[in-house]
Amino acid sequence: MTEQRHGAARLAAVVINPVKSPGDGFRAEVQALCREEGWAEPLWLETTEDDPGAGQARQALESGADVVIAAGGDGTVRCVAGVLAGTGTAMGLLPLGTGNLLARNLGIGVADPIGAARDVLAGADIAVDAVKAHLDHAEDGQLFLVMAGLGYDAAIMANTVDGLKDRVGWLAYVEAGIRHLPGRPVPARIRIDGGPEVRRRIRSVLVGNCGQLMGGVEIFPQARVDDGVLDLVALSPRGRFGWFNVVAGLFGRNQDKNRSVQYLAGKSAEIILDDPQEFQLDGDHFGSGKHLLVTVVPGALTIRTSASRAEAGVLG
Ligand SMILES: [Mg+2]
Structure with a gap:
């Protein structure tokens, strides 16, 4: 799998707040999407109350993820961003739940999580301030x-x-x-x-x-x-x-x-x-x-x- 990753297939890491997950089938949907788009099977890293995103984002970086997708609300986004800032590794936004203020400010749709994930996999990079x-x-x-x-x-x-x-x-x-x-x-x-x-x-x-x-x-x-x-x-x-x-x-x-x-x-x-x-x-x-x-x-x-x-x- 590692070889495949270093060949054609890129790796996405999904740092997800399980409390905000849309349902049991969501992980399978994201996996199917990655296959469709020619990406490797995504790393699936759930946040916890004790570690709401930073540890998972570090794990994603260590695994060589090409993009780290913050799947959750503004809290998850902030924790993931705190690790990714300054590294050059891109963060994708997969808005779940209410709020999602960064996504709204960037004009990213908050009603269609799979659509948001597709946009990330096929997307391009912008730089924003923190x-x-x-x-x-x-x-x-x-x-x-x-x-x-x-x-x-x-x-x-x-x-x-x-x-x-x-x-x-x-x-x-x-x-x-x-x-x-x-x-x-x-x-x-x-x-x-x-x-x-x-x-x-x-x-x-x-x-x-x-x-x-x-x-x-x-x-x-x-x-x-x-x-x-x-x-x-x-x-x-x-x-x-x-x-x-x-x-x-x-x-x-x-x-x-x-x-x-x-x-x-x-x-x-x-x-x-x-x-x-x-x-x-x-x-x-x-x-x-x-x-x-x-x-x-x-x-x-x-x-x-x-x-x-x-x-x-x-x-x-
Ligand atoms: Mg400003």
Whole structure:
């Protein structure tokens, strides 16, 4: 088999979250697809609660996989990407379950897993940025691809019942958010690219590598996932109509005049808070902290997607 692999047949590794697998026949369907496309039998590596994707991605690299397919939600994608970034080995996306924000941002269909796998096997490569996040000066950073959230947003994730999130997707976050609405803004200092501090009383800071963050909502309309720039928004609801102003600022036209919502962009951002806030990366809760450093890693990740999409450009 190894000889065949080093001959014509290429090898795909599928790192799959079994909880999100569409059913018993799915593995056989992917195997049949690989045969059809002239690929070797795929490596099938299931994630576990203890190892949600990184160990499996390392195993895939060691096995010499030509492409590592992350089959699951945004959590699986983030764990696999954390290993593949900087290696040049391509990641394919096989979106399962709800969410799938990176796939949606890249225009990859989320309703047809086998179709997505076919696109990967016959696809071409694009390079996208990743963002490295260090919480509370941790030596080891965590990569994320879609968004990081401090404060309100992460608190929402932490308080959302897992089962509910799977059943109704992003709506669950909104539901949890409503329960959370009364809250105290926290004094924050934000520095972009080591520049002067912007001071704000914030309820939430979102850092985006992509434009579309929640439920198809375009939080950063100008964001590109391949421009070497990260985008940040600080949400500062004030007074009785605080959250109303935030929503108006996010979706309205007078964003510059709305002090409830401040947009910033750069290659790195440092956020220093007076009180610890909840923290999440691509929808996974990471505890709480008072200091966050995020740095864009331009073109860190190679994504294999349909050849026509690759030719049209990342967001074409
Ligand atoms: Mg960008």
